[in-house]
Amino acid sequence: MQTRRRFKQTKTLSDRLADEAARCRAEARTLTPGRRREMLLRQARQDETAMQIEAWLRSPGLRAPT
Structure with missing residues (x-):
């Protein structure tokens, strides 16, 4: 069996997502409008949404469903 x-x-999930979103947006700025640019912008938006969800899940006001 493989291990x-x-x-x-070394970085938190939020930090890694923020770095990835910034990298995608920076790369998208250098490209002309097209499929690759749209894919990078979409990935940046997904990373930002994931950051918001992660913050919501870690918030102290969140309660387990009863």
Whole structure:
């Protein structure tokens, strides 16, 4: 049986998502309008949405459904 390769993340999930969103937006600024640019902007929006969801899940006001 294979063992999983594990490693500790040095940055938080929010930090990694923010970095990826910024990288995608910066790369999209250098491109002309087209499919690749739209894909990068979409990925940036998805990363930002994931950051909002992650913050919501970690918020102290969140309660388990009863």
